[in-house]
Amino acid sequence: MKKTSEHWKLAPAPEDRSQATIASHYDLFIDGKFQKSAKGKRFKSINPADEKVLSEITESTDADVDKAVKAARKAYEGEWGKLSGKERGKYLYRIARIIQEKARELAIIESLDGGKPIRESRDIDVPLAAAHFFYYAGWADKLDYAFPGRKPRPLGVAGQVIPWNFPLLMAAWKIAPALACGNTVVIKPAENTSLTALKLAEIIQEAELPPGVVNIITGHGKVGAAIIGHKDIDKIAFTGSTGVGKLIQRSIAGTHKKATLELGGKAANIIFEDATLDEAVEGIVNGIYFNQGHVCCAGSRLYVEESVHDEVIRRLKHRMGTLIVGDPMDKNTDIGAINSSEQLETIQKYIGIGKKEGASFYQPACSLPKKGFWCPPTLFTDVAQSNRIAQEEIFGPVLAVQSFRTVDEVIKKANNTPYGLSAGVWTDKGSKIFNLTSQLHAGVIWANTFNKFDPTSPFGGFKESGFGREGGMHGLAAYLDF
Amino acid sequence: MLRKSAAYPLPTSSPTVDQVGVIERTSRFTARSIKKESKVQGLNMVLSMIDLTTLEGMDTEGKVKQLCYKAQHLHDAYPGLNSVAAVCVYPNYVALAKKELKGTTTGVASVATAFPSGNSSLKLKLEDVKMAVDSGADEVDMVISRGRFHQGDYAFVYDEIASVKTACGKARLKVILETGELGTLDKVRRASDIAIAAGADFIKTSTGKIQPAATMPVTLVMLEAIRDHYFKTGEMVGMKPAGGISKSKLALHYLIMVKETLGEAWLDPTWFRFGASSLANDVLMQIMKQATSNYQSADYFSID
Amino acid sequence: MKRLEILKTYKLYIGGKFPRTESGRFHAYMSGKKHVANVCRASRKDFRDAEGSARSAQVDWWRKTAYNRSQILYRIAEMMEGRKEQFIEELILQGHTKAKALAEVEKSIDRWIYHAGWCDKYQQLFSSVNPVASAHFNFSVLEPTGVVCLVPKPGEALLGIVSMIAPAIAAGNSVIVLCDLKSPLSVITLSEVLHTSDLPGGVVNVLTGELSELLPHVSVHMDVNAIVYAGDDKEQLKSLQLDAATNVKRIIKVDSAELNSTEDPYLIREMSEVKTTWHPIEQIGASGSGY
Known part of the structure; x- marks a missing residue:
């Protein structure tokens, strides 16, 4: 802008x-x-x-x-x-x-x-x-x-x-x-x-x-x-x-x-090139920055089809810039305080690991309060499946992004985890959705949405x-x- | 600031949109709480972005004059208020409005191209535009050919917009998609992309003659088209939701939507307008409430 | 002249093949005082191979249509019916009376028929469409747990084993049956039946051996999703439950007598996972709401 x-x-x-x-x-x-x-x-x-x-x-x-x-x-x-x-x-x-x-x-x-x-x-x-x-x-x-x-x-x-x-x-x-x-x-x-x-x-x-x-x-x-x-x-x-x-x-x-x-979980959130990209970006944000990322079903592993990777990341960064981090009691706050100093330490440890592993690190500029425990929304691109930030549950607002090329590849990578709590799929093509949702090993699958809960809807891994x-x-x- | 006709080729396809996701996003804008100084600042911005509009079969010289006066004297009891961006009239009242507003910063916008249906020949539409421009219109609000659009004849729609754009000369062109007749948000996005490529200076939701007129989901989809164009080319395009925005709270949420979707550069009458007639008074009442801390009565605000 | 009878070699069933145990070990199975067969004493490596076969077979088994799975289970019953006499003889060798053997074989055949019928029906019974309070279509379906290890109660020769395999594979799982050496003959013959019933290799694997030797490896295997235990040995069950935590395995305890006497689809449900899917529902058009 x-x-x-x-x-x-x-x-x-x-x-x-x-x-x-x-x-x-x-x-x-x-x-x-x-x-x-x-x-x-x-x-x-x-x-x-x-x-x-x-x-x-x-x-x-x-x-x-x-x-x-x-x-x-x-x-x-x-x-x-x-x-x-x-x-x-x-x-x-x-x-x-x-x-x-x-x-x-x-x-x-x-x-x-x-x-x-x-x-x-x-x-x-x-x-x-x-x-x-x-x-x-x-x-x-x-x-x-x-x-x-x-x-x-x-x-x-x-x-x-x-x-x-x-x-x-x-x-x-x-x-x-x-x-x-x-x-x-x-x-x-x-x-x-x-x-x-x-x-x-x-x-x-x-x-x-x-x-x-x-x-x-x-x-x-x-x-x-x-x-x-x-x-x-x-x-x-x-x-x-x-x-x-x-x-x-x-x-x-x-x-x-x-x-x-x-x-725990380490949910894959998968964006295909034929997805409704703006809604997908919103789903990414809801997936990982909802409740400071303290969500067991958080969409912490993002897989983006390579043909739209740069476009998605650009929109995502733009959207991240509009997230308001700060006082949880303010009605406009999007991302509140990290729940405890211990959890903040864990998150910061993983951010350190991600940087060390060579992933590209991004946080939007935001001023944080002096007191309390805070972590801005964090994005790692150029991540590999073998990076720890792509494998281990961080339980914080930290997203690990990988690109993919084929349906087969992304299904394999999405299922390549000991966890199986949730997953997300974004595509405008119905038959592709059902292919993915039936092949992903997870208890809750959000197709063209993410992090939705309802008492009538069974949840578990x-x-x-x-x-x-x-x-x-x-x-x-x-x-x-x- | 003035864009070129047929600035970019007709796009072969447009991104798709999911309505449920769009509504979820707009509900985040309406959840923003706008208080105190940010409210006052926002309300003043809204005033400066209004296109005061009269587009009735029964419009008269008297009505147009009253509207032009109101544009300059929103609420004289409270000096220092912004004036509105423009008044919007039919082509036959452009010359009068121009005269009434001479020496002010308020522009004159004219609808044209067989408004509101757009069902006429290109020749007549261009003459309509010419009449408005020759009478001094600063801005022209055209309608797209929705029938041709639904037929899938996107090239026709594109060519028509480009021709009108050329005919506008120095006047800025607002392209009305009449989203209430498009049927799906995907079509809103498609029409937005076509209009932007063809050279629209603004894209605008509605004529005000069809329900639903402007809604937040529709406006968001159009803003996203503008943003994507900006991402691709670095070129800014304006946005004008019209019809259905009569409350200041809603208008403020539109501004939040603009700020978070496009950025603050668009928070300016050059790039964002409200097509509305009753919005101004509600904004004025809110401004007076902030100034006096008393809730206001409509009896104290002039209707024009 | 008396004809010399051909004796049967009782092998293992792994990945659609009948190998002997890689360990070369055997168990001399005696019927009373008569030596009947040298039964394989499977090793942990045999188990590892069986698990690998089960894992690679599972996806394709589940991706078959439910109708197809149903027909294959029905086919198993057909094949068993054809070898009824052999099953009866073997049960007698393993200590059944003739009447009891006949009853058990017939019941076992019928049990296949019962679960053949469930293949394309249990989903309708146990699935749900969930009326969430938002603009989403939400439904829950059962999916197989994956690779399931079945441990029948030692001494169960046929019905107790069929009653575990049938619901497990009806649910789309692949299984490894760990059969104790107390009565190991029928399960091997059963695997020959399975082999000729269009059941893809690896969907059912059968190992005969010492449970006490094999189970400690099974329970810590990271790629086994569940163990169904029908035994009565509380200590054995406890150690399975302890080890299961290694990879959060599901340990499903069933009562063998109850399993033999009742027919219902609840074990299918137990050996399944519930998967819930959400998708937005566009809200354009109805009641003139527009957008």
């Missing part, structure tokens, strides 16, 4: 944080009440955008975990277990409605706590969380129809451990189907992002869900391991890294515990991206014995 001075700048448009209440500290939500931990140790939860303390969160002990599991068991064997599907569903509908009512507060807290842009918390995370409860609510009294010829039964107590990238949404993904199927839950949010889960605990109280049906306990990885290792847990649901997923798979070997694992599905009718199977 013609060089001009930035003469029309958007004034700050901050969301009003006074619309949300965050307590100075939070106890554990066990058996329908907030309870102090046996030991009462706490840790600080900070805002990654300014490194200021938001609240103090309880570090659960093994005794707390045991108490939570016992409460869940009691509820399962008591009131909840006896409730009809219809009544269970009504509780879930209530929760969905209250989430909608408190959407603004939840969005504000999500952005403060996790660093994601308020536009995303407001337009994506929170509405989808409500929708998830609403969707599964309706299944509670219709489970027989999902498994023809079988009589499905709940599994018992589910132990659920969720990550920091979509804190409230992941809690909804886990809790809603578990409850619809008649199970009870002990869930642990990630230590960096516990606040919306604790707000959800308040909502659950407000919805008058019977005590013990959902128990929300906080703490670091050790607490998650204690939940998963607890002998009275019947079902494990985990979303997180493949490394931890493997540890979990090992830890439950020889037990009766059923598991669903939603693990092939190969080392885990097993089991969340969402849709298929998501029920994870929480039933049939």
Whole structure:
């Protein structure tokens, strides 16, 4: 574009944080009440955008975990277990409605706590969380129809451990189907992002869900391991890294515990020369820069047909120049804060590796705040399949671009990974889409779109991206014995 | 600034567009929050980009005079406001408008080429253009032959635009695609590419006589055609969405769309216009709201 | 003069060929006190070869039409029917009564027919069109998990094995059957049947051997996608589950008795992955919305 001075700048448009209440500290939500931990140790939860303390969160002990599991068991064997599907569903509908009512507060807290842009918390995370409860609510009294010829039964107590990238949404993904199927839950949010889960605990109280049906306990990885290792847990649901997923798979070997694992990914996003290129560029941006790239299904490996490679990269760089990086609470922010200093370190390590590997590095000029953890949208071109940045999950706004020549080549390269969570295909030719979508080994394929989620749509991976599905009718199977 | 007739050969094909993706992109523009000083600045920009328009069968000398007066006196209660870019009239009122606007910076645009249907002979269309230009029009707004376009006779459409462009002489040519009659965004893109290649100084969405008129998705596709031409040649082409933009908030979102698709160089009346008649007053009301912090009543803003 | 009977060499079935084990090892299979055959004791290298064959056969097997897969499974039943007597005799050699042997063979043949029918139907049962709240068409279909290792319960001679292979290949997987040495005869004869049923080589591979020796290699093989275990050995299952984490293998525990007695398509579902596809739906035209 013609060089001009930035003469029309958007004034700050901050969301009003006074619309949300965050307590100075939070106890554990066990058996329908907030309870102090046996030991009462706490840790600080900070805002990654300014490194200021938001609240103090309880570090659960093994005794707390045991108490939570016992409460869940009691509820399962008591009131909840006896409730009809219809009544269970009504509780879930209530929760969905209250989430909608408190959407603004939840969005504000999500952005403060996790660093994601308020536009995303407001337009994506929170509405989808409500929708998830609403969707599964309706299944509670219709489970027989999902498994023809079988009589499905709940599994018992589910132990659920969720990550920091979509804190409230992941809690909804886990809790809603578990409850619809008649199970009870002990869930642990990630230590960096516990606040919306604790707000959800308040909502659950407000919805008058019977005590013990959902128990929300906080703490670091050790607490998650204690939940998963607890002998009275019947079902494990985990979303997180493949490394931890493997540890979990090992830890439950020889037990009766059923598991669903939603693990890492390194999705191929494939652009053919006959694609609608501007929409494809938008799909690339949504694919890798959505939620600072902290997305397991992020389109982190871009494959562009060589005949349009330069044109796509030019448009992409142009588009990257319009992305606003900064205060997550500003309504115009496109890319917020990196979730933690540790994650920023990981991302920077990979950026270093990419440069060392000889790939061409690009970041648009943008001024970053002094405090907090930030990474501008990053692009590596001239990447080879054997580069580490093209193989390993970075979990940040870093895109590795390769060119390709034939359909055969790109299918092989796209499938050339231990992961299999998602993939994207961009072409205007219908038969080519179906060829690609049927040959790509991934659980979710976005054709001419990317990073779309819906409660009715099953989500989950092939190969080392885990097993089991969340969402849709298929998501029920994870929480039933049939 | 003035482009050449038949500047580039008729393009053999155009990129395709996915409507769902386009709408997703435009919804990001409307999610932009434009506050405080950026709002005031934006509103002033909008005013300066308006082509105040009257294109009615019942247009009279009186009506045209009133419009020209309004162009110079948007809201005298609040001095220092920008005046609009141009007034847009039928060819038979060009001379009058020219006279009324003499000595001002506001230009006169005239529709021509058998507006709004464009169903006439090239000869008559060129005479129509000649009449407007001879009367002093600074800008000519032509319509493309949509029938021929739908027949696939792209060369006809291209040649016609090129001929009109030649006939315009020093007047800048806006080419109206009448997107509401094109049917798909792919066709909007195709028509945009043809018009740009044939020498359009501006491409414009609509006559205002057909619904839907300007929409954000349609405008985005046209802006992308302009951007791609700029990428290829370094040559700028202007854009004018017309019809259907009556609220300042929407107009501001159009400006965001222009800024993020083309860049700030296009945020100038030379390169971007709104074809609108009721937009100006809504913008004025918003400017007064910002100035006085009171919500405004339409009763305090003159209708012309 | 008494005619000398031709004895059968019980080989392995790998990639559509019948090799002896590369290790040269054998197991003298006794029926009571009578020596019946020298059965191959497959090695980990045999397994490696079988896995390679299974991997290269899988894609083409899945790309056949469901109708074609269905006909091939039906063909397997036809071929088995033709060799019914042999299967009965072998089951008797492996300790069945005549009546039980007959029942098991007939049930096994019928089990092929049952799953032949599912090939072009289970997708309709288990797929879904998902009504997402945006302008997208969204659907979920089943796809094969890939290379699946089947471990029948030791002592299962025929029905217990057929009940695992049939749904596995109906789902489009390729398989390696690891058959214990307790009753290894019928599965080899079954592989001869498979070989003459238009089933492409490598889709089913059969190894006979010591499970305790082979499984530790199977469970850490990085290119095996799933193991279906029908045994009762809890320790063995646990070590499979431990090792499975190496590449996030799916370990599917099935109950052999239940598998033999019931017919349903749920094992097909278990040996499949759900793939969900999104595509935009243009919103032009309806209700005069324009664009």
